[in-house]
Amino acid sequence: MTGPSSHLSATADAYDAVAVLYAELFRDAYDNLPLDRALLAAFAELARGTADAGPVAELGCGPGWVTAHLRDLGLEVFGVDLSPVMIQLAREAYPDLRFEVGSMDALDLADGELGGIVSWYSVIHVPPGEVPSYLAEFRRVLAPGGHLLLAFFESEGGPVAPFDHKVTTAYRWPIDALAELAGEAGFFEVGRMLREPLEGERFRRGHLLLRKGEPAR
Template sequence: MTHTSHLAETAAAYDAVAELYTELTWDELRGQPLDRAMFAAFAELTRDTGPVLEVGCGPGRIVAHLHDLGLEVSGVDLSPAMIDIARRTRPGLRFEVGSMDALETADGGLAGLVSWYSVIHSPPETLPGYFAEFRRVLRPGGHLLLGFFEAEAREVTAFDHRVVTAYRWPIDGLREHAREAGFTEIGRMSREPHGDERPFRHGRLLLRLGGPA
């Protein structure tokens, strides 16, 4: 499968479940204090330093949360149906259709970027291209927050996500990809699944573009 066809398949798969996905995830952060803590740390690091973008924003729940934390934030997603829902339900915020490997953002135009379970659908060989694009749009010292499913083994593991094929990443392996793209880890969190979530550990990486501050 080519990269272009993979992106088209992912967009179509999420278009088909957009309303149900929105219903299931609308208020999911309410019961996730550890995730909210990661967003709070990201917000503290990026607040009043410039615009922030969430790639793979879906129906906009994370964008809305970051806006409530005081950030100048917008969202982009492959799925037109998801963007339609985001615009309809959160009319005061900006959402655009687009791919996270070809963002319509100037070089160094962002203070922060969030990829919350968006790289999970990227075949491993495509990941360096995404990190290169994240590096391009972030200014030096900008921050990147990643959310993903962890693999217990040292290898990337594919699984049936129900929407479209996804991949679990060893947290150190994903950190290494980020390091090769010029990012420095400044924090991480790993938590167990909660409630009806899939029975996989959840990983979070908070990174800075460039060396230590």
């Protein structure tokens, strides 16, 4: 695995510093998000139907809630995160699951090893110019026909723009622009969802469900 760039180190340090508070504050965050859960369920159904595919990875797993939810949906799944403290918390909370410290842009995985990838609000911290290299890495480790689910903050008609995320710098993306980058990286769009902000949320949420390889028939 290559050495971390400055933004990777800054992101890891920022999440290490708030990991315990983050895990406590948002532990039940998805209980009242039926659309988000429905999209994860759709991803899980597609991933289970990918013939001869490997396990699913949640990249940027934080304290492991989504990883555990995907397990409960019937997937063989593990989590990867930059933050050692987040990984420690995930291992303590879900000792039956596998969690590893690592970077999404240089995964310690063989080509085609994964049947699916979930990046749930993790590419938001990647500088926009580096996002294509992350998508290329996702494609490398996915098996043919494997699915990728991206969740992010949507720019609501504006350009890609940084914002004052509570942990560290993050970026809002126009859903069409991110979908275009994914297409250039070799992914085909299966579906998308835009969710308006709920009470206490600042921004619209974007979701892209993508497939490696030829378009589904």
